[in-house]
Amino acid sequence: MIEASMLSGALHVLEAVLDGIVQHPWLLVPVAAALLVCVVLASPAGGACTSRDPRRGFSAAERRAAFERAGLRCEHKSIFWHRCTNTPTQGDHIFPWSRGGRTAMSNQQALCPFHNSRKSGSVPTRMYILRLQWRRRSYFPDGESTRIQWRPGAAA
Numbered sequence: 001m002i003e004a005s006m007l008s009g010a011l012h013v014l015e016a017v018l019d020g021i022v023q024h025p026w027l028l029v030p031v032a033a034a035l036l037v038c039v040v041l042a043s044p045a046g047g048a049c050t051s052r053d054p055r056r057g058f059s060a061a062e063r064r065a066a067f068e069r070a071g072l073r074c075e076h077k078s079i080f081w082h083r084c085t086n087t088p089t090q091g092d093h094i095f096p097w098s099r100g101g102r103t104a105m106s107n108q109q110a111l112c113p114f115h116n117s118r119k120s121g122s123v124p125t126r127m128y129i130l131r132l133q134w135r136r137r138s139y140f141p142d143g144e145s146t147r148i149q150w151r152p153g154a155a156a
C-alpha cells in the first residue's frame, strides 16, 4: 500500500512537471543549456593524436620541480574536497603521452603511486582539466602558471 501511494505521488509530481512544461515551454531552454554544459565538461579533453612526443619521460629535475610546485603533496583530489595527503613520487602526463600529450612541465602533475596507477593512460575530461587548473591556484608558487597545455607545439 505504501508503494502504491508513493507511485501515485510520483505520478502527480510528473504530471505537474509536464503541465508546467506545456504551459511554459521556454523553461526547457535553461534546462537544455545546463545539460549541454554538463555533457561538454564530462567529455574527454580534445587534442588526442597519433603522433607522440619523441621524449617519453620527465627528467628527475622536472619531476622534482613538479613535486615542489605541488607543495610535496599528491595533486589528486576526490570529487568533493579531500586532496590526497601522500607524498608524490611520480610525474604523470595529465594528457597521456600515448595519446599525443607532450612531455612538458605544463602537462605534468605530481601524483602518488596509488593515484598514478589509478589514472593510468586515461584521457582527462574537460572538467578534470578545469578543476586541476583551478585548485592549483591555491598551492602553486606565485608566478607559476597553472595552465595545462598538452598539445604539441604549445608553450612549455
Ligand SMILES: [Zn+2]
Pocket (backbone or CB within 6 Å): 074, 075, 076, 084, 085, 086, 111, 112, 113, 114, 115
Ligand atoms: Zn594520491
